[in-house]
Amino acid sequence: MSNIKLQYAEPQNMPFIKECIERFRLDDEDMDYRQFVVAVEKNEIVGFGRIRPHKEVYELGCVGVVEHKRNHGIGKMIVKHLINIFPSNVVYITTDLIDYFKRLGFKRIEHGPKELVEKLQRVCKSKCREGAVVMVYRKARKSEDKL
Template identity: 50%
Template sequence: MIADVRLEQAAPADLPAIVECVRRFRLDDEDLAAEQFVVARERGRLVAFGRIKPYGRVYELGSVGVLEAERGRGLGGLIVRELARRFPTREVYLTTDLPAYFARFGFCRIDDPPPEIAAKIAGVCAHLRSGVVAMLLEKPD
């Protein structure tokens, strides 16, 4: 039940579990730092996570993951909405090979992302997944 799930800032002690999941799920494992992550906990156990990562002069919402046994409960959506709420800029960028999933939260595919995001797709993303696109959510003022 989602009512039992708490969203909170990741603690340094969470980082080993996050790193293990990020690598297992083939997410962006570049420059992982606990202070970038928000985690979802259920009865004290980490069940989902995601981060806001500085990328040059822009920020990216990324590395969203849900433990396999917990998928299909809406935990990824909780993380995405919380990260978007905390995002330091009005423009929320992300890179993904699951554009339909993120479109549910208002993200739109963009063909001309900032240079930092385009470079990430050509570099980091190309080694992890195929079909990665850039997406943008513009938060209201």
């Protein structure tokens, strides 16, 4: 793992990220390179994830690891990094990988923010990812839970 570096994405990384997002059936809305971090090994992108700003909340999402590098902890590394740099203490995610994110400390919530519930209905249906839910990870509170 020490040979993997996490860094902010650059504009030229986006074609590769977009191709993976399409293949992995991830959220392809509102994609801006400044939202993404990439995991790089030997000058190649092996994974990525983003913090997507909505109107009232931020969402951790689009976590993807290239197929031949899965199950080596890269996904976990990306999620932990995004949690660390997350701009609010409440980290939302919409996902159908409920058990995966439970192990990373996320809890399922029944009533997520309206804009995330709407996104779930819109994106998860179009990507055939039925069964997706809103989950939340609460960082140690500094002051406010809101943006």
